[in-house]
Amino acid sequence: MFNRNTLLILLAALAAGLGLWAAQGAFAPGGAPAPAAMPAVDPARLKAVRLFPAPRAIAPFALQQSDGSPLEPAELAGRWTVVFLGFTHCPDVCPTTLTDLSRAQKAWDNLPEARRPQVLFVSVDPERDSPEKTGEYAAYFHPATLAATAPEPALGQFATSLGMVYMKVPLEGGDYTMDHSNALVVLDPQGRQVGLIRPPLVPDDIAADLAMLAEVAP
Template identity: 75%
Template sequence: MFNRTTLLILVAALAAGLGLWAAQVALVPSPAAPAASTPAAPAVDPARLKAVRLFSSPRPLPAFALEQSDGTPLEPAELQGRWTVVFLGFTHCPDVCPTTLSELAQSQKAWADLPEARRPQVLFVSIDPERDTPAKTGEYAAYFHPATLAATGSQGALQAFTGSLGLVYMKVETDAGDYTMDHSSALVVIDAQGRQAGLIRPPFVPADIAADLALLSEEAP
């Protein structure tokens, strides 16, 4: 039978053993959490593109609601199925807007022979709803190319939409008592899944834009 001294020694040894085991458990690294998934590489090698600058990973667009020129809503589903080039502007723009829409019209003409199901499209969004109704916006855009989508909306809707694309605009009063609109000049590229995939920065070369979007539409439908 154990005497008191032996019992104390056993208890001490047991405590020491438990302490060592606890320390070992604490020092053993926990199983590593699964590594964050690496963004998928663009479907098209960016080096093959001349005008479009693709993001490393497309950016989903939050919900938005604008009004198209025919009175129907422009919602995210409308920008799915085809690659889209988005341009902000306004019908009273004296130079940049008509020039850019003319350049985009040249690209659109180059896409005419592509199958309609994957033909790229252009969306013109007026950021001047005080003067540009949806119908007027549509008439203006169609003057440059009849296939151009056109939309506008309330200030709140426009700010939400443009902000989600990283674009900005502002109303600027003129000395003549009128106003003009300053806005981002870059074009936003939306992929066929309705995600922001890249940008096109000026100066714009219609042939390069046409070739890039045709390539993207073919290889990343």
Template identity: 70%
Template sequence: MFNRTNLLIVLVALCAGLGLWAGRLYFDASAARAGVGPPATAETPAVAQERLRSVRLHAPRPLDPFVLQQSDGSPLEPADLRGRWTIVFLGFTHCPDVCPTTLQDLAKAQRQWEALPEAIRPQVLFVSVDPERDTPEKTGQYAAFFHPETLAATAPEPALQQFAAGLGLVYMKVATAAGDYTMDHSATLVVLDPQGRRTGVIQPQHAPQPPLDPEAIAADLALLATEAP
């Protein structure tokens, strides 16, 4: 019989789900508005916004100090991301849909950048938000499956949470009915300029449009790399 206890459990689960959904919307919207992190730097945009199709620029914001661990065991720090435009994507290797689809789309863009000089070639950084299951090595192997030049890293808590918060992104561990867990995370991609500052976002489109447009991403980052290296 569906008693009051069962009803309470359903209501709690529903509220938790709605809270997580609302949280993702809030943090993704915050990322788009660049309303988090250190104060923005007042300067002329790298490229006029009307020339870009996918990237939404905002005033550059320096990232807080961070240390992630790359797939080869070496540390990844802010200085390592300077010199080239970078797209940062949070995900995890057990992700059933969003992560592989996003990395596949980004790989299409990466292949179009191969003709650019290495010194200014845009790069992709995949950061696993599931360090419990994703070792740095496993994270690197997963990212390299889509494109060999993709940077990959992760970090233990609380360093990982602090890194994500500095980007204006969110993730959360969610229990499944099978007794396992999954990771819910922002789908927004963050764009860093060659100074390693958070300077733009790429937000997935709503259905029925494909979530990402690899052609537009490739064109936007190539434009930024060549005109604002």
């Protein structure tokens, strides 16, 4: 019988495959115009970010931000974005990850705002995490963190378009937790998925890599 971790890995592989298939379709000859090339950065210079061979298109999405306004692709355009899926009741991975990201964000404070990378935290637990609560949680770690969530199926579609997965896991006593992908997704200023950051996270490396990418491809 598959355990929970095995199932999550299989779902992640499936979602990543679907995302790659969609991206390949978007870039196929005879389809939409070819997108701009990947940033001209030697991958060997990057310590935290693992760039893809080619950018991957993300399906249109509509999440809800903590102030009630919609979060759509246009909201992220123009800046490099690091996306993290989590939930406010997370006991360990989420607070640790957001703490690491906050250290990177502090290192970006000296960059011009126009090319300052940003962090987007998306709650995968809309049953307990309202947009407002998600925003309060994210702001505790860094006030500049964008925060959003959405009801199903919009939330699941957003995660799948990034090649990420999550699942509700019942606990004794009627409570539950959420299993979710712990990699970070890197979006370029055109809103395309161009890479991943996998644990263990090193804040200084994340800060340096995103600053370099923002300088080369603002």
